[in-house]
Amino acid sequence: MATSSIKEVAQLARVSVGTVSNVLNRPEIVSPATRERVFDAIRELGFVRNEVARSLRAGRSRTVGLVVLDVSNPFFVDVAHGAEAVADEHDTMVVLCNSAGDPGRERRHLDQLEQQRVLGILITPVRTDDPWLTKIAARGTPVVLVDSPATGLRCSVAVDDRLGGRLAAAHLLERGHRRILFAGGPPSVRQVADRHAGVAEVVAAAGGGAELVACAAPELTVAGGRAIGERLAAMPAAERPTAACCANDMMALGLLQAMAAHGLRVPDDLAIVGYDDIDFAAAAAVPLSSVRQPRELLGRTAVDLLLDEVADPGRHRHRQVIFQPDLVVRESSAPRRTS
């Protein structure tokens, strides 16, 4: 019942603790007979390695922290999945922490992770370039920004959000839409600002009477999208935009639901393009066109960068990886049957 230690295993197997440790870590240098005796003892005692002691001795734990903005957003779940896959290969654990967009929660998680002496921290920060992150890194815990570009001081993986915005807008313009809505969220969120900028850029360059209407919800959630949808439905049809770029898929889903609730058809009355291409997007009542991000790859690459830094901090060069998004066209922005 009380968990047994290496010492008790040694006693039972009549060897020294050093030998037990060798059996555990380099079994090949231990003679087969001894090895077997030790394994028997381990089995008999139900010995479970104490990772805490290992970590103390090693000076670091075999764990990386991943702090995300919203665990309920499937986008981050997928990022986490990718991170876990790579971490697994390196016998490392990922602990998922949810800041929920709250700087206080984020800070508490960071403190805990630092105290746990994690290998490193992957984070989508609430505020870009929080000086606290620099302090943490300076104290020896590498930090990699996820879905957020860094300056040369550290590693980061991100997706070109401006390009994503351009892709979405260009697609809608090409489909003949002239009055386009950007359904955004808090402009303090960099991802939103960049996507908006991309859309604006293309619309401005289009000419031919193309114009952009912006509308922001307080949160990047389904509810936020619904709220914007309500406002849209209340507009006279003539003034209403004919297409919408959404800051993310959750909002796009909300918008879609609001349209359905008011008897407006998608894409006929309103074409919609989401962002993230979460699995829900393809499965929506009207399958959503969306800007796809390499979600798992983001996670995988983040861990790669982190482990590279950990393996040899001397040789390591900070890199800022930027991926290209691409557009997945589905029914929600199909060519307009009307007019």
Add this chain to the structure above:
Amino acid sequence: MATSSIKEVAQLARVSVGTVSNVLNRPEIVSPATRERVFDAIRELGFVRNEVARSLRAGRSRTVGLVVLDVSNPFFVDVAHGAEAVADEHDTMVVLCNSAGDPGRERRHLDQLEQQRVLGILITPVRTDDPWLTKIAARGTPVVLVDSPATGLRCSVAVDDRLGGRLAAAHLLERGHRRILFAGGPPSVRQVADRHAGVAEVVAAAGGGAELVACAAPELTVAGGRAIGERLAAMPAAERPTAACCANDMMALGLLQAMAAHGLRVPDDLAIVGYDDIDFAAAAAVPLSSVRQPRELLGRTAVDLLLDEVADPGRHRHRQVIFQPDLVVRESSAPRRTS
């Protein structure tokens, strides 16, 4: 850069390590002057407590593991949220692990948590009564089952799924439906089996030509619900059930989407009742009626039970807490306008 230890702090503050430890843990027994000197040293060195060493010394880490079936299901996110709230109050961390319904992944997570010497493990197991859980508990890591009733051997928190099924079915019968579908998933999942049983019980007792049709998807996901919806849409209208109870809200959403895609109206052509009452349910295109579970409370209670056991394993008595679900009626099962 190299993180500094209590020893260096002591040196800089010209006190013993014991005193630094006292400042950290019982500041009131240290004289104000010394205390200040130590705090200054801590600040100057950017000292960060080493939780690993603390855990080793204490014999356990201030962490509980929470292993869930599916992080992308908002139900579990909410459970985790509740757990975290209580854990926070006790200066404890929750690490969220996703088994994704895979026994192998579950097992790996359990091993890791045990090696980390967590305070205890909260788990929604893939298979009920996995003997491995008993072994873990016997070795000294308390286990609490979540959303799954236990026998007297350990604590558990769960919701009466049979009752939930009865509530959903009774509601639909009361609305005049006679041909009712149960949209389920893998019958090996206890929650599904119980909900099904509850529905079946009430339908059987109803008489008046009430009948139950069962249809199972391979997964309790949106896609699973869609698949069932496709089959439904393909049926001649006369044979089609007029109402559906779903094993969870994800499936209900999928079903709803499939209906919309085929031009069938909810609730007129098909009334739908979901299960879990996740936030998406209320925000769906047609707001979903659903059986509500006290999600956060499940998490809160699980941690309470766990910490009670940890605090005094001697006095602790295992308890099996069962909550009552209740039905939330929304548009998706509104009275039928037709006939």
Add this chain to the structure above:
DNA sequence: GACGATCGTTGAGACGATTCAAAACCATCT
């Protein structure tokens, strides 16, 4: 000025695993 009592501070073990230089063992050959 001796004796306690009180209050702060100290320092020596733990905790459990890893590491590594040194010791022990064994077989073989001179």
Add this chain to the structure above:
DNA sequence: AGATGGTTTTGAATCGTCTCAACGATCGTC
């Protein structure tokens, strides 16, 4: 018998923190 070389095994030191018995001041009291 002794030297040689190779393989196994050992045991002490270490990681950073906490705990607790013991120690030293300081003060009041008689």
